Amino acid sequence: MPTSAASPIAVPGLRRNMVTICAMTATIMQALDTTIANVALPYMQGSLSASQDQINWVLTSYIVAAAIMTAPVGWIANRFGRKRIFILCSGGFTIASVLCGLAQDINQMVLFRLLQGVFGAALVPLSQAVMLDSYALHERPKAMAIWGMGVMMGPIMGPSLGAWLTETYSWHWVFFVNLPFGIFTVLGLLVFMDETRKNRDLRFDWFGFAALAVGIGALQLALDRGEQLGWTESNEIIAEFIVSIVGFYYFFAHSFTTATPFIQFAIFRDRNFVGGCVFMAVMGLVLFSTMALASPYLQNVIGYPIITAGLLLASRGCGTFVAMMLVGRLMRYIEARTLIISGLSLTCLSLFYMTGWTDQTGVQEIVTLSIVQGFGFGLVFVPLSTVAFLTLPNHLRTDGTSMLTLMRNVASSVGISIVIAQLTEGSRRTYAVLSQHVNPFNHAMQMPDVRSMIDMGTDKGRAMMDVMVNLQAQIIAFSQDYQMVMIFTLCAIPLAIMIGSTKVALRKQQLAPEHAVIE
Numbered sequence: 248m249p250t251s252a253a254s255p256i257a258v259p260g261l262r263r264n265m266v267t268i269c270a271m272t273a274t275i276m277q278a279l280d281t282t283i284a285n286v287a288l289p290y291m292q293g294s295l296s297a298s299q300d301q302i303n304w305v306l307t308s309y310i311v312a313a314a315i316m317t318a319p320v321g322w323i324a325n326r327f328g329r330k331r332i333f334i335l336c337s338g339g340f341t342i343a344s345v346l347c348g349l350a351q352d353i354n355q356m357v358l359f360r361l362l363q364g365v366f367g368a369a370l371v372p373l374s375q376a377v378m379l380d381s382y383a384l385h386e387r388p389k390a391m392a393i394w395g396m397g398v399m400m401g402p403i404m405g406p407s408l409g410a411w412l413t414e415t416y417s418w419h420w421v422f423f424v425n426l427p428f429g430i431f432t433v434l435g436l437l438v439f440m441d442e443t444r445k446n447r448d449l450r451f452d453w454f455g456f457a458a459l460a461v462g463i464g465a466l467q468l469a470l471d472r473g474e475q476l477g478w479t480e481s482n483e484i485i486a487e488f489i490v491s492i493v494g495f496y497y498f499f500a501h502s503f504t505t506a507t508p509f510i511q512f513a514i515f516r517d518r519n520f521v522g523g524c525v526f527m528a529v530m531g532l533v534l535f536s537t538m539a540l541a542s543p544y545l546q547n548v549i550g551y552p553i554i555t556a557g558l559l560l561a562s563r564g565c566g567t568f569v570a571m572m573l574v575g576r577l578m579r580y581i582e583a584r585t586l587i588i589s590g591l592s593l594t595c596l597s598l599f600y601m602t603g604w605t606d607q608t609g610v611q612e613i614v615t616l617s618i619v620q621g622f623g624f625g626l627v628f629v630p631l632s633t634v635a636f637l638t639l640p641n642h643l644r645t646d647g648t649s650m651l652t653l654m655r656n657v658a659s660s661v662g663i664s665i666v667i668a669q670l671t672e673g674s675r676r677t678y679a680v681l682s683q684h685v686n687p688f689n690h691a692m693q694m695p696d697v698r699s700m701i702d703m704g705t706d707k708g709r710a711m712m713d714v715m716v717n718l719q720a721q722i723i724a725f726s727q728d729y730q731m732v733m734i735f736t737l738c739a740i741p742l743a744i745m746i747g748s749t750k751v752a753l754r755k756q757q758l759a760p761e762h763a764v765i766e
Contacts, residue, residue: 278401
């Protein structure tokens with residue numbers, strides 16, 4: 248039997264339940280912090296006396312640090328033991344969160360956010376590996392449904408919770424909220440989690456890690472700052488793309504020619520895992536890009552206050568919650584690829600109707616489409632998280648979870664950058680086209696009813712017309728963005744053929760659960 252870094256399947260009972268709860272709290276902490284700080288940035292900017300460019304580093308520093316440190320999670324856990332690293336990262340993330348809340352200037356805030364990203368990078372992949380090891384194969388759809396709630400609900404609920412904490416208390420509580428969850432997680436893991444085997448013979452591939460870190464870090468910087476600096480019009484962004492390409496080139500060239508590569512490429516020999524990586528990238532791109540569009544649409548176009556917008560967005564989380572409650576049982580009877588296709592189809596349907604949103608769109612339609620979209624996400628995420636590790640050997644599981652997390656994070660950054668860049672350019676382009684028709688020769692402008700409300704001969708009239716044209720330009724640009732994401736999702740549906748049959752494997756394990764552990 249192959250030597251595994253994984254621990255045996257935990258026996259159902261108090262110990263397994265407590266480990267599950269601790270893994271969930273760690274997941275929720277990290278998932279929340281990807282979005283919870285966004286709404287508090289304007290408040291931080293004044294309190295920390297930072298410029299617009301400086302305050303953006305509060306987000307950028309966390310994203311870049313987390314992206315770089317996600318890749319070596321598998322090696323670190325296998326070398327030093329999963330329990331030790333999980334506790335260290337949970338404690339470090341909690342302390343860094345408190346330090347962020349206590350920061351007195353922008354330099355301290357960026358430093359502490361870097362630390363938060365370094366420690367937080369391991370929380371999601373380690374929690375998923377722990378959940379996979381704690382449940383037999385036939386129980387994993389249920390386990391991944393529980394774990395997926397934290398991963399999916401965190402980013403969705405983050406803006407709402409961040410807005411409420413900032414409005415009710417202060418921006419400091421956006422970070423202090425992690426303290427009780429962090430203490431509970433560390434104590435629970437200390438008491439209830441078993442340590443995995445340590446492979447002291449592992450040697451760290453420093454060159455491979457450095458090359459990958461440079462590639463990922465430069466790419467994340469370019470994606471995060473590209474829209475702000477004008478993409479290819481900025482020498483900084485061009486330089487970052489070049490550095491990223493060089494870093495990835497040296498990483499792959501080195502990895503394919505060394506005996507001990509930094510990432511175990513054996514994980515990519517598993518068909519189901521490769522399919523999982525592809526659809527995890529699709530999920531990351533679609534989930535986070537639609538989130539990046541929904542909040543500004545509700546606030547800037549329709550005009551809802553931030554807390555109201557957050558409550559409306561929370562309805563998507565309700566749809567996800569219901570789907571995840573159902574899908575664990577559905578996987579016993581329906582193929583994972585069928586559920587994934589169904590979920591992506593529902594997502595496409597919701598995006599199609601969202602292309603018709605205007606500033607007059609009602610609450611009922613927003614809530615209904617958000618629930619449908621969230622339900623679609625839930626139908627995809629749980630089967631995806633299950634099928635990716637269905638046939639992957641136990642000793643590659645931690646490497647697999649870190650790679651899956653890395654794929655989702657990079658894809659989400661790419662998705663957000665694309666839709667925001669398209670939104671900005673689309674608004675500018677559409678405004679230019681629409682404004683050409685606002686002139687004295689336009690018959691509509693000469694109608695008595697229009698002239699009585701908007702007199703283009705006055706400053707007030709011109710200002711009102713500018714607001715109206717800008718609003719229509721934004722509505723059209725948002726519609727184009729939703730259409731682009733819809734087409735991308737539609738094109739991803741046929742890729743489900745990459746995923747093998749899961750129903751047969753799960754039924755076999757249900758009939759013979761004693762064979763669920765390969766040690």
